[in-house]
Amino acid sequence: MTDTQAQVPEPIPVERLGFAMPPVFESVVEERAYRKERLAGALRLLGRFGYEDGVSGHITARDPEYTDCCWVNPFGVPFAHVTAGDLVLANEQGQVVMGRHRVNQAAFGVHAQVHRARPDVVAVVHTHSVHGRALAALGELIEPITQEACAFYEDHALVDSYTGVAVDEDEGRRIAEALGAYKAVILRNHGLLTVGDSVDAAAWWFISMERCARIQLAARAAGKPLLIGHRDAVATRDQLGTDLVAWISHQPLWRQISRAEPDLRQ
Numbered sequence: 001m002t003d004t005q006a007q008v009p010e011p012i013p014v015e016r017l018g019f020a021m022p023p024v025f026e027s028v029v030e031e032r033a034y035r036k037e038r039l040a041g042a043l044r045l046l047g048r049f050g051y052e053d054g055v056s057g058h059i060t061a062r063d064p065e066y067t068d069c070c071w072v073n074p075f076g077v078p079f080a081h082v083t084a085g086d087l088v089l090a091n092e093q094g095q096v097v098m099g100r101h102r103v104n105q106a107a108f109g110v111h112a113q114v115h116r117a118r119p120d121v122v123a124v125v126h127t128h129s130v131h132g133r134a135l136a137a138l139g140e141l142i143e144p145i146t147q148e149a150c151a152f153y154e155d156h157a158l159v160d161s162y163t164g165v166a167v168d169e170d171e172g173r174r175i176a177e178a179l180g181a182y183k184a185v186i187l188r189n190h191g192l193l194t195v196g197d198s199v200d201a202a203a204w205w206f207i208s209m210e211r212c213a214r215i216q217l218a219a220r221a222a223g224k225p226l227l228i229g230h231r232d233a234v235a236t237r238d239q240l241g242t243d244l245v246a247w248i249s250h251q252p253l254w255r256q257i258s259r260a261e262p263d264l265r266q
Contacts, residue, residue: 020251022198022244028065035061035122035199036071036084040264041257042203046127047079048257049207057127058104060111061199068092070115072108074101083266092116113172114179114195121195123202131214132192139188142212144228145219149212150236151245156182156209162189183241184209200254201246207253208246 025031088099094108196202
């Protein structure tokens with residue numbers, strides 16, 4: 001080595017490098033506060049992305065203690081204004097048990113049935129996003145035409161009929177049955193619904209699915225999309241399609257919104 005040649009630094013051990021992972025809580029009080037903050041943040045992100053349409057759209061998050069109740073955004077409050085303190089806790093019948101606002105009954109016509117059928121699910125997301133509705137109007141599934149789309153390969157369903165605004169338990173049960181063990185369902189002529197074992201995961205799946213719908217529609221408008229083969233699509237889904245990967249993928253968005261709008265925690 002010459003006098004002018006710099007010595008290459010030693011690699012830093014992997015265990016000393018920072019990497020965000022889902023937190024573990026010592027009490028339901030801490031976990032509840034965390035879920036409510038993440039719920040408020042997710043709502044604000046969906047508002048930023050233009051997924052809000054009037055009073056339509058909602059995210060529910062199961063309470064860690066009262067597991068048959070869910071936190072949800074208050075009816076009529078803009079996504080961009082929601083704080084953790086604004087959130088409403090409602091039971092499976094959509095009756096408010098904590099909070100000062102009404103809830104959108106459509107949120108509980110569907111969400112309560114999904115939460116009841118899927119005890120593993122912490123959060124359910126449904127809004128009337130533009131490209132999700134456009135794909136739903138075609139009555140089609142997400143095709144494996146990109147790496148990100150493969151996360152949904154053979155892991156989402158289609159409710160292949162439209163029966164109006166979902167405000168009754170029967171419609172909610174039908175959607176929950178179609179969802180099954182999947183991470184998402186496309187409601188024909190209606191839009192997208194996603195679930196996850198955390199608010200962050202469910203929100204990320206919705207954001208990603210909406211983007212996949214947009215790309216699929218754009219690719220089809222330009223020509224004939226080339227599908228990724230079954231084996232590669234399955235392998236990619238196994239790498240990218242877990243709720244842990246979704247949680248990790250959502251963290252840059254959470255950092256953006258929580259730093260730019262810290263009042264969401266109030």
